[in-house]
Amino acid sequence: MPSSASPVIRRARLGAELRRLRHRDALTLEQVCGRLGWASTSKLSRIELGQSRPDLADVLDLLDVYQVPAGQREALILIARDAATSRGWWKGLGEMGERQRGYAELESGAATIVEYQPAVVPGLLQTPAYARLRVAAGALLCPDVDAEADVRARAVRQELVCRPDPPDYTALLDERACDPGGLPVEVWREQVRHLVTLADRPNVTIRLLARDAAPHADVHPLTPFSYYAFPDPADPRTVMVETLTTDLRLVAEEDVARYERLIDWLQAAALSAEETVEVLARRAEVPVVPRPRIPVPGGPGAD
Template sequence: MPRGSSPIVRRQRLGAELRRLREVAGLTGEQVVDRVGWAAKSKLSRLENGRSRPDLADVLDLLDLYQVRGRDRDQLVAITRDAGNTRGWLRAYPVMTQRQRGYAELEAGSAGIREYALSIVPGLLQTAEYARTRILSSPTRGRADGVPAQRPAPAGGPAAETPAAQEPDTEVAARLARQTVLTRQPDPPRYEAVLDEQALLGRGAPPPVRDGQLAHLTSLAMLPNVTIRVLPREAAVGPDFVPYSGFSIYHFTDPDDPETVTVEALARELVLTDRTAVERYARVFDWLRDAALDPVRSRAWLESRLE
Protein backbone atom coordinates (compact mmCIF):
# COMPACT_ATOMS: atom_id res chain seq x y z
CA MET A 1 0.00 0.00 0.00
CA PRO A 2 1.39 3.45 -0.86
CA ARG A 3 2.69 5.50 2.07
CA GLY A 4 -0.08 7.65 3.44
CA SER A 5 -3.01 5.64 2.08
CA SER A 6 -5.74 4.15 4.23
CA PRO A 7 -8.03 1.16 3.66
CA ILE A 8 -11.02 3.19 4.84
CA VAL A 9 -10.33 6.04 2.44
CA ARG A 10 -9.62 3.63 -0.42
CA ARG A 11 -12.95 1.87 0.24
CA GLN A 12 -14.64 5.24 0.04
CA ARG A 13 -12.91 6.10 -3.24
CA LEU A 14 -13.72 2.71 -4.72
CA GLY A 15 -17.38 2.90 -3.67
CA ALA A 16 -17.84 6.37 -5.10
CA GLU A 17 -16.32 5.32 -8.43
CA LEU A 18 -18.41 2.14 -8.63
CA ARG A 19 -21.54 4.19 -7.99
CA ARG A 20 -20.54 6.68 -10.71
CA LEU A 21 -19.90 3.88 -13.21
CA ARG A 22 -23.29 2.32 -12.49
CA GLU A 23 -25.05 5.65 -12.97
CA VAL A 24 -23.16 6.29 -16.23
CA ALA A 25 -24.28 2.83 -17.42
CA GLY A 26 -27.88 3.82 -16.61
CA LEU A 27 -28.44 0.84 -14.32
CA THR A 28 -30.29 0.54 -11.04
CA GLY A 29 -28.83 -1.37 -8.11
CA GLU A 30 -31.31 -4.20 -8.59
CA GLN A 31 -30.42 -4.50 -12.26
CA VAL A 32 -26.73 -4.75 -11.46
CA VAL A 33 -27.24 -7.40 -8.80
CA ASP A 34 -29.41 -9.45 -11.16
CA ARG A 35 -26.92 -9.24 -14.04
CA VAL A 36 -23.87 -10.27 -12.02
CA GLY A 37 -25.85 -12.99 -10.23
CA TRP A 38 -25.28 -11.97 -6.61
CA ALA A 39 -27.55 -13.63 -4.08
CA ALA A 40 -27.41 -10.74 -1.58
CA LYS A 41 -28.85 -7.51 -2.97
CA SER A 42 -27.23 -5.57 -0.14
CA LYS A 43 -23.72 -6.42 -1.39
CA LEU A 44 -23.72 -3.67 -3.99
CA SER A 45 -24.98 -1.09 -1.51
CA ARG A 46 -22.24 -2.02 0.97
CA LEU A 47 -19.60 -1.75 -1.75
CA GLU A 48 -20.82 1.61 -3.03
CA ASN A 49 -21.06 3.02 0.49
CA GLY A 50 -17.64 1.67 1.51
CA ARG A 51 -19.15 -0.38 4.32
CA SER A 52 -17.44 -3.67 3.53
CA ARG A 53 -13.95 -4.79 2.64
CA PRO A 54 -14.19 -5.42 -1.12
CA ASP A 55 -13.58 -8.77 -2.73
CA LEU A 56 -11.53 -8.42 -5.92
CA ALA A 57 -13.67 -10.97 -7.78
CA ASP A 58 -16.81 -8.93 -7.01
CA VAL A 59 -15.20 -5.73 -8.25
CA LEU A 60 -14.02 -7.46 -11.43
CA ASP A 61 -17.59 -8.61 -12.06
CA LEU A 62 -18.75 -5.00 -11.86
CA LEU A 63 -15.93 -3.70 -14.06
CA ASP A 64 -16.84 -6.29 -16.68
CA LEU A 65 -20.48 -5.24 -16.53
CA TYR A 66 -19.59 -1.55 -16.82
CA GLN A 67 -17.08 -2.33 -19.59
CA VAL A 68 -14.17 -0.67 -17.84
CA ARG A 69 -10.91 -1.38 -19.65
CA GLY A 70 -7.28 -0.35 -19.79
CA ARG A 71 -5.73 2.11 -17.37
CA ASP A 72 -9.00 2.89 -15.57
CA ARG A 73 -9.51 -0.79 -14.85
CA ASP A 74 -5.94 -1.23 -13.61
CA GLN A 75 -6.29 1.74 -11.28
CA LEU A 76 -9.54 0.45 -9.77
CA VAL A 77 -8.03 -3.00 -9.28
CA ALA A 78 -5.11 -1.40 -7.42
CA ILE A 79 -7.50 0.65 -5.26
CA THR A 80 -9.50 -2.51 -4.51
CA ARG A 81 -6.38 -4.27 -3.27
CA ASP A 82 -5.48 -1.29 -1.07
CA ALA A 83 -9.04 -1.13 0.26
CA GLY A 84 -8.84 -4.73 1.45
CA ASN A 85 -5.32 -4.45 2.85
CA THR A 86 -4.97 -5.01 6.61
CA ARG A 87 -1.23 -5.69 6.68
CA GLY A 88 -0.10 -3.52 9.55
CA TRP A 89 -3.10 -4.24 11.78
CA LEU A 90 -3.89 -7.87 10.98
CA ARG A 91 -2.31 -9.19 14.15
CA ALA A 92 -4.13 -6.67 16.34
CA TYR A 93 -7.54 -7.01 14.69
CA PRO A 94 -8.80 -9.94 16.81
CA VAL A 95 -8.39 -7.83 19.96
CA MET A 96 -9.65 -4.53 18.55
CA THR A 97 -13.22 -3.39 18.79
CA GLN A 98 -14.85 -2.22 15.60
CA ARG A 99 -14.41 1.32 16.90
CA GLN A 100 -10.68 0.90 17.44
CA ARG A 101 -10.24 -0.71 14.04
CA GLY A 102 -11.84 2.27 12.34
CA TYR A 103 -9.39 4.71 13.84
CA ALA A 104 -6.43 2.34 13.49
CA GLU A 105 -6.95 2.24 9.75
CA LEU A 106 -7.22 6.01 9.47
CA GLU A 107 -4.19 6.63 11.67
CA ALA A 108 -1.90 4.02 10.21
CA GLY A 109 -2.65 5.16 6.67
CA SER A 110 -2.11 8.85 7.39
CA ALA A 111 0.78 11.02 6.33
CA GLY A 112 -0.39 13.73 8.71
CA ILE A 113 -2.76 13.92 11.69
CA ARG A 114 -4.07 17.07 13.38
CA GLU A 115 -6.17 16.83 16.53
CA TYR A 116 -7.97 19.24 18.81
CA ALA A 117 -8.85 17.84 22.24
CA LEU A 118 -11.46 19.68 24.28
CA SER A 119 -12.08 17.46 27.29
CA ILE A 120 -10.06 14.22 26.95
CA VAL A 121 -6.47 13.53 25.91
CA PRO A 122 -6.46 11.94 22.42
CA GLY A 123 -6.08 8.17 22.26
CA LEU A 124 -2.74 8.35 20.44
CA LEU A 125 -1.27 10.28 23.39
CA GLN A 126 -2.78 8.37 26.33
CA THR A 127 -0.82 6.39 28.90
CA ALA A 128 -2.05 2.90 29.74
CA GLU A 129 -3.29 4.13 33.13
CA TYR A 130 -5.14 7.07 31.65
CA ALA A 131 -6.68 4.87 28.96
CA ARG A 132 -7.82 2.33 31.55
CA THR A 133 -9.36 5.06 33.69
CA ARG A 134 -11.27 6.48 30.77
CA ILE A 135 -12.45 3.07 29.56
CA LEU A 136 -13.71 2.00 32.97
CA SER A 137 -15.41 5.32 33.67
CA SER A 138 -17.09 5.60 30.28
CA PRO A 139 -20.85 4.86 30.32
CA THR A 140 -20.43 3.53 26.77
CA ARG A 141 -17.37 1.30 26.96
CA GLY A 142 -14.64 2.15 24.45
CA ARG A 143 -15.65 5.72 23.65
CA ALA A 144 -13.04 7.35 25.86
CA ASP A 145 -10.75 8.53 23.07
CA GLY A 146 -13.41 9.41 20.56
CA VAL A 147 -13.31 6.10 18.67
CA PRO A 148 -16.40 5.95 16.45
CA ALA A 149 -19.40 4.18 17.96
CA GLN A 150 -19.96 2.54 14.60
CA ARG A 151 -18.15 2.43 11.30
CA PRO A 152 -19.36 5.60 9.59
CA ALA A 153 -20.73 5.69 6.08
CA PRO A 154 -19.23 5.82 3.54
CA ALA A 155 -16.15 4.39 5.24
CA GLY A 156 -16.35 0.76 6.23
CA GLY A 157 -14.84 -2.33 7.74
CA PRO A 158 -15.54 -5.48 9.73
CA ALA A 159 -18.90 -5.34 11.45
CA ALA A 160 -18.44 -7.91 14.20
CA GLU A 161 -16.88 -7.43 17.60
CA THR A 162 -15.58 -10.35 19.61
CA PRO A 163 -16.40 -10.71 23.33
CA ALA A 164 -12.67 -10.47 24.10
CA ALA A 165 -12.56 -7.06 22.46
CA GLN A 166 -14.86 -5.73 25.18
CA GLU A 167 -12.43 -6.47 28.05
CA PRO A 168 -10.65 -3.43 29.57
CA ASP A 169 -7.20 -5.03 29.35
CA THR A 170 -7.80 -5.82 25.69
CA GLU A 171 -9.05 -2.34 24.91
CA VAL A 172 -6.03 -0.77 26.62
CA ALA A 173 -3.65 -3.04 24.71
CA ALA A 174 -5.36 -2.20 21.43
CA ARG A 175 -5.11 1.52 22.11
CA LEU A 176 -1.41 1.23 22.89
CA ALA A 177 -0.93 -0.76 19.69
CA ARG A 178 -2.48 2.10 17.74
CA GLN A 179 0.07 4.50 19.23
CA THR A 180 2.98 2.75 17.54
CA VAL A 181 2.05 4.67 14.38
CA LEU A 182 3.78 7.73 15.87
CA THR A 183 7.14 5.95 15.96
CA ARG A 184 6.80 3.71 12.91
CA GLN A 185 9.77 3.53 10.58
CA PRO A 186 10.13 4.67 7.95
CA ASP A 187 7.96 7.73 7.45
CA PRO A 188 5.96 8.24 10.65
CA PRO A 189 3.04 10.63 10.20
CA ARG A 190 3.42 14.27 11.08
CA TYR A 191 1.30 14.61 14.23
CA GLU A 192 0.09 17.92 15.64
CA ALA A 193 -2.22 18.35 18.63
CA VAL A 194 -3.85 21.32 20.30
CA LEU A 195 -4.84 20.29 23.82
CA ASP A 196 -7.32 22.43 25.72
CA GLU A 197 -6.41 22.99 29.37
CA GLN A 198 -9.68 21.34 30.29
CA ALA A 199 -8.51 18.09 28.68
CA LEU A 200 -5.28 18.20 30.71
CA LEU A 201 -6.49 19.37 34.13
CA GLY A 202 -10.18 18.55 34.05
CA ARG A 203 -12.03 15.54 35.43
CA GLY A 204 -10.62 13.07 32.96
CA ALA A 205 -8.52 11.20 35.54
CA PRO A 206 -7.52 11.27 39.25
CA PRO A 207 -4.40 13.34 40.12
CA PRO A 208 -1.82 10.50 40.09
CA VAL A 209 -3.01 9.27 36.69
CA ARG A 210 -3.24 12.82 35.41
CA ASP A 211 0.33 13.59 36.47
CA GLY A 212 1.58 10.48 34.74
CA GLN A 213 -0.27 11.57 31.62
CA LEU A 214 1.27 15.05 31.72
CA ALA A 215 4.76 13.58 32.10
CA HIS A 216 4.08 11.30 29.13
CA LEU A 217 3.06 14.28 27.00
CA THR A 218 6.33 16.08 27.78
CA SER A 219 8.20 13.01 26.51
CA LEU A 220 6.09 12.66 23.36
CA ALA A 221 6.67 16.33 22.58
CA MET A 222 10.35 15.52 22.07
CA LEU A 223 9.63 13.26 19.09
CA PRO A 224 10.68 14.99 15.85
CA ASN A 225 7.36 14.30 14.13
CA VAL A 226 5.15 15.29 17.09
CA THR A 227 4.06 18.82 17.97
CA ILE A 228 1.97 19.45 21.08
CA ARG A 229 0.45 22.81 21.90
CA VAL A 230 -1.50 23.72 25.03
CA LEU A 231 -4.53 26.00 24.76
CA PRO A 232 -4.78 27.65 28.21
CA ARG A 233 -8.03 29.02 29.61
CA GLU A 234 -6.85 32.58 29.18
CA ALA A 235 -6.04 32.13 25.49
CA ALA A 236 -7.46 34.82 23.24
CA VAL A 237 -9.93 32.72 21.26
CA GLY A 238 -13.26 34.13 20.22
CA PRO A 239 -16.34 32.07 21.14
CA ASP A 240 -17.11 31.52 17.46
CA PHE A 241 -13.74 29.79 17.01
CA VAL A 242 -14.07 27.26 19.84
CA PRO A 243 -15.74 24.03 18.66
CA TYR A 244 -18.23 22.23 20.85
CA SER A 245 -16.22 19.01 20.71
CA GLY A 246 -12.85 17.63 19.74
CA PHE A 247 -11.98 16.62 16.20
CA SER A 248 -9.23 15.03 14.12
CA ILE A 249 -8.05 15.74 10.57
CA TYR A 250 -6.30 13.02 8.55
CA HIS A 251 -4.14 13.81 5.53
CA PHE A 252 -2.93 11.26 2.97
CA THR A 253 -0.07 11.35 0.49
CA ASP A 254 -2.15 10.47 -2.57
CA PRO A 255 -3.92 13.69 -3.66
CA ASP A 256 -6.89 11.60 -4.79
CA ASP A 257 -7.42 10.32 -1.23
CA PRO A 258 -9.63 12.98 0.38
CA GLU A 259 -8.70 14.49 3.72
CA THR A 260 -10.97 13.08 6.39
CA VAL A 261 -12.33 14.68 9.56
CA THR A 262 -13.74 12.82 12.55
CA VAL A 263 -15.75 14.80 15.10
CA GLU A 264 -16.56 13.61 18.61
CA ALA A 265 -20.24 13.36 19.52
CA LEU A 266 -22.25 11.83 22.32
CA ALA A 267 -24.10 9.06 20.50
CA ARG A 268 -21.77 8.51 17.55
CA GLU A 269 -18.87 10.12 15.75
CA LEU A 270 -19.28 12.21 12.64
CA VAL A 271 -16.97 11.45 9.72
CA LEU A 272 -16.61 14.09 7.00
CA THR A 273 -14.87 14.00 3.64
CA ASP A 274 -16.72 16.84 1.92
CA ARG A 275 -14.05 19.33 0.88
CA THR A 276 -15.95 22.38 2.15
CA ALA A 277 -16.51 20.83 5.56
CA VAL A 278 -12.92 19.62 5.84
CA GLU A 279 -11.57 23.06 4.93
CA ARG A 280 -13.77 24.62 7.61
CA TYR A 281 -12.32 22.35 10.29
CA ALA A 282 -8.83 23.01 8.97
CA ARG A 283 -9.39 26.75 9.38
CA VAL A 284 -10.69 26.25 12.92
CA PHE A 285 -7.64 24.15 13.76
CA ASP A 286 -5.37 26.89 12.42
CA TRP A 287 -7.14 29.46 14.61
CA LEU A 288 -6.80 27.27 17.69
CA ARG A 289 -3.16 26.52 16.90
CA ASP A 290 -2.37 30.22 16.57
CA ALA A 291 -4.10 30.97 19.89
CA ALA A 292 -2.31 28.17 21.74
CA LEU A 293 1.11 28.34 23.34
CA ASP A 294 4.01 27.54 21.03
CA PRO A 295 5.61 24.09 21.44
CA VAL A 296 8.41 25.28 23.74
CA ARG A 297 6.06 27.20 26.04
CA SER A 298 3.59 24.31 25.94
CA ARG A 299 6.24 21.89 27.18
CA ALA A 300 7.16 24.35 29.94
CA TRP A 301 3.46 24.62 30.85
CA LEU A 302 3.19 20.84 31.14
CA GLU A 303 6.35 20.59 33.25
CA SER A 304 5.17 23.37 35.58
CA ARG A 305 2.05 21.35 36.43
CA LEU A 306 4.27 18.50 37.57
CA GLU A 307 6.30 20.56 40.05
Protein backbone atom coordinates in the same frame (compact mmCIF):
# COMPACT_ATOMS: atom_id res chain seq x y z
CA MET B 1 1.33 -1.02 13.30
CA PRO B 2 1.70 -1.44 9.55
CA SER B 3 2.30 1.68 7.48
CA SER B 4 0.04 0.92 4.55
CA ALA B 5 -2.97 2.39 2.82
CA SER B 6 -5.95 2.74 5.11
CA PRO B 7 -8.52 0.06 4.18
CA VAL B 8 -11.50 2.17 5.25
CA ILE B 9 -10.33 5.10 3.09
CA ARG B 10 -9.60 2.84 0.12
CA ARG B 11 -13.13 1.41 0.44
CA ALA B 12 -14.57 4.92 0.40
CA ARG B 13 -12.49 5.86 -2.64
CA LEU B 14 -13.28 2.64 -4.52
CA GLY B 15 -16.99 3.07 -3.83
CA ALA B 16 -16.96 6.65 -5.10
CA GLU B 17 -15.12 5.62 -8.29
CA LEU B 18 -17.54 2.77 -8.99
CA ARG B 19 -20.54 5.01 -8.35
CA ARG B 20 -19.11 7.62 -10.74
CA LEU B 21 -18.66 4.96 -13.45
CA ARG B 22 -22.24 3.78 -13.00
CA HIS B 23 -23.57 7.33 -13.26
CA ARG B 24 -21.39 7.94 -16.32
CA ASP B 25 -23.13 5.04 -18.06
CA ALA B 26 -26.56 6.22 -16.80
CA LEU B 27 -27.21 2.86 -15.14
CA THR B 28 -29.35 2.22 -12.06
CA LEU B 29 -28.39 -0.11 -9.25
CA GLU B 30 -31.06 -2.52 -10.47
CA GLN B 31 -29.71 -2.56 -14.04
CA VAL B 32 -26.13 -3.29 -12.96
CA CYS B 33 -27.19 -6.02 -10.53
CA GLY B 34 -29.43 -7.52 -13.21
CA ARG B 35 -26.52 -7.78 -15.64
CA LEU B 36 -24.39 -9.49 -12.99
CA GLY B 37 -27.12 -11.78 -11.70
CA TRP B 38 -26.92 -10.36 -8.17
CA ALA B 39 -30.03 -11.09 -6.15
CA SER B 40 -30.50 -7.57 -4.75
CA THR B 41 -29.08 -4.08 -4.98
CA SER B 42 -27.92 -4.01 -1.33
CA LYS B 43 -24.58 -5.62 -2.19
CA LEU B 44 -23.70 -2.98 -4.81
CA SER B 45 -25.06 -0.19 -2.63
CA ARG B 46 -22.80 -1.21 0.26
CA ILE B 47 -19.76 -1.39 -2.05
CA GLU B 48 -20.47 2.09 -3.44
CA LEU B 49 -20.92 3.51 0.06
CA GLY B 50 -17.68 1.91 1.27
CA GLN B 51 -19.56 -0.04 3.93
CA SER B 52 -18.19 -3.50 3.19
CA ARG B 53 -14.91 -5.11 2.17
CA PRO B 54 -15.30 -5.76 -1.55
CA ASP B 55 -14.60 -9.13 -3.08
CA LEU B 56 -12.02 -8.63 -5.84
CA ALA B 57 -14.00 -10.89 -8.21
CA ASP B 58 -17.06 -8.65 -7.77
CA VAL B 59 -14.99 -5.56 -8.53
CA LEU B 60 -13.60 -7.18 -11.68
CA ASP B 61 -17.14 -7.98 -12.80
CA LEU B 62 -18.18 -4.37 -12.23
CA LEU B 63 -15.20 -3.08 -14.21
CA ASP B 64 -16.26 -5.37 -17.07
CA VAL B 65 -19.80 -3.98 -16.99
CA TYR B 66 -18.47 -0.41 -17.13
CA GLN B 67 -15.89 -1.34 -19.82
CA VAL B 68 -13.08 0.38 -17.92
CA PRO B 69 -9.91 0.81 -20.04
CA ALA B 70 -6.72 -1.03 -19.07
CA GLY B 71 -4.82 1.79 -17.31
CA GLN B 72 -7.74 2.89 -15.18
CA ARG B 73 -8.68 -0.73 -14.56
CA GLU B 74 -5.25 -1.54 -13.11
CA ALA B 75 -5.38 1.49 -10.81
CA LEU B 76 -8.82 0.51 -9.50
CA ILE B 77 -7.71 -3.10 -8.95
CA LEU B 78 -4.85 -1.84 -6.74
CA ILE B 79 -7.31 0.27 -4.75
CA ALA B 80 -9.68 -2.71 -4.47
CA ARG B 81 -6.89 -4.90 -3.07
CA ASP B 82 -6.16 -2.31 -0.38
CA ALA B 83 -9.88 -1.98 0.32
CA ALA B 84 -10.30 -5.74 0.70
CA THR B 85 -7.50 -6.11 3.26
CA SER B 86 -8.98 -8.10 6.11
CA ARG B 87 -7.98 -10.43 8.91
CA GLY B 88 -4.25 -10.53 8.23
CA TRP B 89 -4.03 -6.77 8.62
CA TRP B 90 -5.72 -6.91 12.03
CA LYS B 91 -3.40 -9.51 13.56
CA GLY B 92 -0.95 -6.77 14.52
CA LEU B 93 -3.61 -4.55 16.10
CA GLY B 94 -4.37 -6.44 19.29
CA GLU B 95 -7.79 -6.75 20.85
CA MET B 96 -9.82 -3.88 19.52
CA GLY B 97 -13.39 -2.87 19.91
CA GLU B 98 -15.28 -1.52 16.91
CA ARG B 99 -14.67 2.15 17.73
CA GLN B 100 -10.92 1.71 18.26
CA ARG B 101 -10.73 -0.27 15.04
CA GLY B 102 -12.20 2.63 13.08
CA TYR B 103 -9.52 4.98 14.36
CA ALA B 104 -6.73 2.42 13.88
CA GLU B 105 -7.64 1.96 10.21
CA LEU B 106 -7.43 5.70 9.59
CA GLU B 107 -4.26 6.22 11.62
CA SER B 108 -2.37 3.37 9.97
CA GLY B 109 -2.26 4.98 6.54
CA ALA B 110 -2.34 8.68 7.43
CA ALA B 111 0.39 11.15 6.51
CA THR B 112 -1.10 13.92 8.70
CA ILE B 113 -3.22 13.64 11.84
CA VAL B 114 -4.67 16.60 13.77
CA GLU B 115 -6.69 15.95 16.91
CA TYR B 116 -8.70 18.38 19.03
CA GLN B 117 -9.68 17.42 22.57
CA PRO B 118 -11.49 19.74 24.98
CA ALA B 119 -11.37 17.63 28.14
CA VAL B 120 -9.06 14.58 27.96
CA VAL B 121 -5.65 13.62 26.59
CA PRO B 122 -6.04 11.90 23.17
CA GLY B 123 -5.67 8.12 23.10
CA LEU B 124 -2.45 8.21 21.06
CA LEU B 125 -0.79 10.23 23.85
CA GLN B 126 -2.11 8.44 26.95
CA THR B 127 -0.02 6.54 29.47
CA PRO B 128 -1.33 3.08 30.45
CA ALA B 129 -2.34 4.31 33.93
CA TYR B 130 -4.18 7.33 32.54
CA ALA B 131 -5.84 5.22 29.83
CA ARG B 132 -6.97 2.68 32.42
CA LEU B 133 -8.73 5.37 34.45
CA ARG B 134 -10.33 6.91 31.35
CA VAL B 135 -11.63 3.53 30.19
CA ALA B 136 -12.92 2.74 33.68
CA ALA B 137 -14.79 6.07 33.73
CA GLY B 138 -16.29 5.33 30.31
CA ALA B 139 -17.37 1.89 31.49
CA LEU B 140 -19.89 3.56 33.80
CA LEU B 141 -21.88 4.32 30.64
CA CYS B 142 -20.65 1.39 28.50
CA PRO B 143 -20.31 -1.53 30.95
CA ASP B 144 -19.52 -4.10 28.23
CA VAL B 145 -16.07 -2.63 27.54
CA ASP B 146 -13.10 -4.88 28.43
CA ALA B 147 -10.91 -2.25 30.12
CA GLU B 148 -7.60 -4.14 29.93
CA ALA B 149 -8.12 -5.14 26.29
CA ASP B 150 -8.94 -1.52 25.49
CA VAL B 151 -5.73 -0.30 27.17
CA ARG B 152 -3.65 -2.89 25.30
CA ALA B 153 -5.26 -1.83 22.02
CA ARG B 154 -4.36 1.80 22.67
CA ALA B 155 -0.76 0.79 23.27
CA VAL B 156 -0.68 -0.93 19.87
CA ARG B 157 -2.15 2.16 18.18
CA GLN B 158 0.45 4.37 19.87
CA GLU B 159 3.25 2.53 18.07
CA LEU B 160 2.48 4.55 14.95
CA VAL B 161 3.87 7.72 16.57
CA CYS B 162 7.29 6.06 16.92
CA ARG B 163 7.46 3.95 13.76
CA PRO B 164 10.21 4.67 11.19
CA ASP B 165 7.84 6.57 8.87
CA PRO B 166 5.44 8.22 11.32
CA PRO B 167 2.65 10.63 10.39
CA ASP B 168 2.90 14.31 11.21
CA TYR B 169 0.81 14.37 14.39
CA THR B 170 -0.63 17.51 16.03
CA ALA B 171 -2.70 17.58 19.23
CA LEU B 172 -4.69 20.74 19.97
CA LEU B 173 -5.79 20.54 23.60
CA ASP B 174 -7.95 22.82 25.67
CA GLU B 175 -6.03 23.66 28.84
CA ARG B 176 -8.46 21.71 31.03
CA ALA B 177 -7.52 18.51 29.16
CA CYS B 178 -4.23 18.69 31.08
CA ASP B 179 -5.77 19.58 34.45
CA PRO B 180 -5.44 16.95 37.21
CA GLY B 181 -9.19 16.91 37.83
CA GLY B 182 -9.99 13.90 39.98
CA LEU B 183 -6.91 11.92 38.87
CA PRO B 184 -4.44 10.58 41.41
CA VAL B 185 -1.51 13.02 41.54
CA GLU B 186 1.10 10.51 40.36
CA VAL B 187 -1.03 9.34 37.42
CA TRP B 188 -1.60 12.93 36.34
CA ARG B 189 2.06 13.90 36.76
CA GLU B 190 3.23 10.83 34.82
CA GLN B 191 0.80 11.72 32.02
CA VAL B 192 1.99 15.31 31.76
CA ARG B 193 5.63 14.20 31.78
CA HIS B 194 4.78 11.77 28.98
CA LEU B 195 3.36 14.66 26.93
CA VAL B 196 6.58 16.62 27.43
CA THR B 197 8.62 13.61 26.28
CA LEU B 198 6.47 13.00 23.20
CA ALA B 199 6.57 16.68 22.25
CA ASP B 200 10.32 16.31 21.74
CA ARG B 201 9.73 13.99 18.78
CA PRO B 202 10.10 15.79 15.42
CA ASN B 203 6.78 14.46 14.13
CA VAL B 204 4.74 15.34 17.25
CA THR B 205 3.35 18.81 18.01
CA ILE B 206 1.30 19.51 21.13
CA ARG B 207 -0.35 22.91 21.58
CA LEU B 208 -2.55 24.15 24.40
CA LEU B 209 -5.51 26.47 24.07
CA ALA B 210 -5.53 28.63 27.18
CA ARG B 211 -8.81 29.09 29.01
CA ASP B 212 -9.09 32.63 27.72
CA ALA B 213 -8.08 31.73 24.15
CA ALA B 214 -10.44 33.15 21.55
CA PRO B 215 -10.41 31.41 18.16
CA HIS B 216 -11.62 33.35 15.11
CA ALA B 217 -15.07 34.88 15.77
CA ASP B 218 -14.98 33.05 19.13
CA VAL B 219 -15.88 29.79 17.36
CA HIS B 220 -15.23 26.85 19.69
CA PRO B 221 -15.66 23.20 18.60
CA LEU B 222 -18.58 21.54 20.33
CA THR B 223 -17.08 18.04 20.27
CA PRO B 224 -13.67 16.33 19.99
CA PHE B 225 -12.59 15.57 16.43
CA SER B 226 -9.70 14.04 14.48
CA TYR B 227 -8.53 15.01 10.99
CA TYR B 228 -6.64 12.69 8.62
CA ALA B 229 -4.88 13.34 5.32
CA PHE B 230 -3.18 10.59 3.31
CA PRO B 231 -0.07 10.23 1.12
CA ASP B 232 -2.18 9.70 -1.99
CA PRO B 233 -3.94 13.05 -2.54
CA ALA B 234 -6.77 11.23 -4.32
CA ASP B 235 -7.69 9.44 -1.06
CA PRO B 236 -10.40 11.50 0.65
CA ARG B 237 -9.30 13.64 3.58
CA THR B 238 -11.38 12.55 6.54
CA VAL B 239 -12.73 13.91 9.82
CA MET B 240 -13.93 11.74 12.69
CA VAL B 241 -16.29 13.52 15.11
CA GLU B 242 -16.46 11.85 18.51
CA THR B 243 -19.76 11.50 20.36
CA LEU B 244 -20.72 9.63 23.51
CA THR B 245 -21.89 6.45 21.81
CA THR B 246 -20.50 6.49 18.28
CA ASP B 247 -18.24 8.36 15.87
CA LEU B 248 -19.27 10.25 12.75
CA ARG B 249 -16.97 9.91 9.72
CA LEU B 250 -17.01 12.88 7.32
CA VAL B 251 -15.43 12.68 3.86
CA ALA B 252 -17.48 15.19 1.84
CA GLU B 253 -15.19 17.96 0.60
CA GLU B 254 -17.36 20.78 1.98
CA ASP B 255 -17.53 19.17 5.44
CA VAL B 256 -13.79 18.52 5.64
CA ALA B 257 -12.98 22.02 4.39
CA ARG B 258 -14.95 23.52 7.29
CA TYR B 259 -12.89 21.54 9.78
CA GLU B 260 -9.68 22.60 8.03
CA ARG B 261 -10.70 26.23 8.55
CA LEU B 262 -11.49 25.46 12.19
CA ILE B 263 -8.04 23.89 12.64
CA ASP B 264 -6.48 27.06 11.22
CA TRP B 265 -8.41 29.18 13.73
CA LEU B 266 -7.51 26.91 16.66
CA GLN B 267 -3.83 26.95 15.75
CA ALA B 268 -3.85 30.74 15.48
CA ALA B 269 -5.30 30.99 19.00
CA ALA B 270 -3.17 28.28 20.65
CA LEU B 271 0.09 28.62 22.52
CA SER B 272 3.13 27.75 20.43
CA ALA B 273 4.61 24.27 20.75
CA GLU B 274 7.52 25.69 22.78
CA GLU B 275 5.22 27.64 25.13
CA THR B 276 3.06 24.54 25.57
CA VAL B 277 6.04 22.41 26.62
CA GLU B 278 7.07 25.06 29.14
CA VAL B 279 3.57 25.13 30.67
CA LEU B 280 3.36 21.34 30.85
CA ALA B 281 6.87 21.03 32.27
CA ARG B 282 6.10 23.52 35.03
CA ARG B 283 2.98 21.58 35.94
CA ALA B 284 4.85 18.28 36.10
CA GLU B 285 8.01 19.84 37.55
CA VAL B 286 10.11 18.64 34.61
CA PRO B 287 13.26 20.57 33.63
CA VAL B 288 13.05 21.75 30.02
CA VAL B 289 16.15 21.31 27.84
CA PRO B 290 15.77 23.34 24.63
CA ARG B 291 16.32 21.13 21.59
CA PRO B 292 16.11 22.05 17.91
CA ARG B 293 12.99 20.69 16.26
CA ILE B 294 13.17 19.39 12.71
CA PRO B 295 10.35 20.97 10.66
CA VAL B 296 7.84 18.42 9.39
CA PRO B 297 5.52 19.39 6.51
CA GLY B 298 2.13 19.92 8.12
CA GLY B 299 -1.50 19.72 7.20
CA PRO B 300 -4.05 22.52 7.41
CA GLY B 301 -2.95 25.54 9.35
CA ALA B 302 0.72 24.53 9.48
CA ASP B 303 2.88 27.44 10.73
